Amino acid sequence: MEQTIFYILASVAVIGAILAITEKHPVHAILYLVTSLFSVAVIFYLLMAPLAAAFEVILYAGAIMVLFLFVIMMLDLVHPEKGLSPHWREWLPALLLSGISIASLAAVVLARHGEDAAAAPQALPIREVAVCLFREHGLAVELVSLQLLFALVGALYLGKQPKRGDTE
């Protein structure tokens, strides 16, 4: 039962992702990507990781994609069909890097194929996730939050308006 649901969701995620990059219209592309992210979130839930599922929806589907949509609606692109296709020098490195990661994933899966199936996932109380995150990986969490702070300060600097009176 769960396996069937997993395969359905996984195919929805992959098809959604493919449609998101082939669709010429940006708003449609965003909706396909949201669908894809949503099914990934449900897969997380199936894997007994409700916290990851909730954050996937809150952050990716609910915040980042909404901001994308906001920008696209503000720009109001008139002829989305005329988008230029990127030069091979631009997509080749991306293809190479993603090829490496897919190949390593395939290698890991094939290497573990003979062994016993991975232990059934167990639901972890949120408290334990928090303890693990802030006690064992505290430094990493702080570094990531610093990085976010840099981005915030950078955005503030870029968005800062010249002082009034200079132009008006």
Place this chain on the structure above:
Amino acid sequence: MTASTVDIALFAAKLGMVFLAILTLAAYLVFAERRVLAWIQDRKGPNRVGPLGLLQPLADLVKLLTKEDFIPAAADKWLFCLAPAMAAIPAILIFSVIPFGKPLTIAGHQVPLLIADLNVGLLFFLALSSIAVYGVAIGGWASNSKYSLLGGIRGLAQLISYELSMGLSLVPVVMLARSFSLTAIVDAQARIPFILYQPLAFIIFLISITAECKRIPFDIPEAEGELVAGFHTEYSGMRFGLFFVGEYINIIVLGGLATTFFLGGWHGPVLAPVIWFGIKTLVFAFFFIWMRGTLPRLRYDQLMHLGWKLLTPLALLNILATGWWLVAAS
């Protein structure tokens, strides 16, 4: 996991009852709003259909169903049709994590009075409320009308801004209850509701949910004085009805959540738990209507300033203060 037939039947019955109750309540909330607003403005309101006008929602339903379902010529047809559902479905789904009564025992079967007791219930609510933005944005965009587009963009900006302060105002609740589960949050308030510990968080949450359900004084996405009807300008018939009912479902659900987070949920003396939950939720609904009859609309920049420069920093300070207090108390 094996579930007996009785369990499945009980669950189905619960699901059906909740669904029916929410939709009926939403329909009657529209009626109540019209009557209460009329009362505030010293006029009568709809009172012709049935005794005291009580059959008015039915008449409205017939009217909406028989109206022409009009789709503007240059609209994005699929998205135009889907958008009302995208707005209403998350609102109904959020109710599935709200405990609305004490667990019952029927014929030896324990029946918890909520649909799904998720251990991340609070995050589930935040996730769905962030998804609900799409209905407004896509509806406004797909109509291919300037008014609708402006309404949609305003809706997007408003909902993103107030989601932040709403989420942050709930952090102290989680800190006090030490759980994301709504059942645990209600249990933690068995003696003292959190509103007494966290009046500031309650006020921030109340303002944020008013903005989340786009009610006056935050109804900028549909400001009729400037944008005709905002994101649903081009909608007619039952599609408009779905947007409209979705808004009232949202009021009920957000009222229920405010009850759960701050007013002790279904806890209360003498009366049955379900009745207490209903009373508290309807008090919030009345409060929303009352505000609509009282307050003027904020300007767009005032709304943004209030959200980002006042509510969000206050919510952050409140989290800090709660942390200190918890450490000092332990």
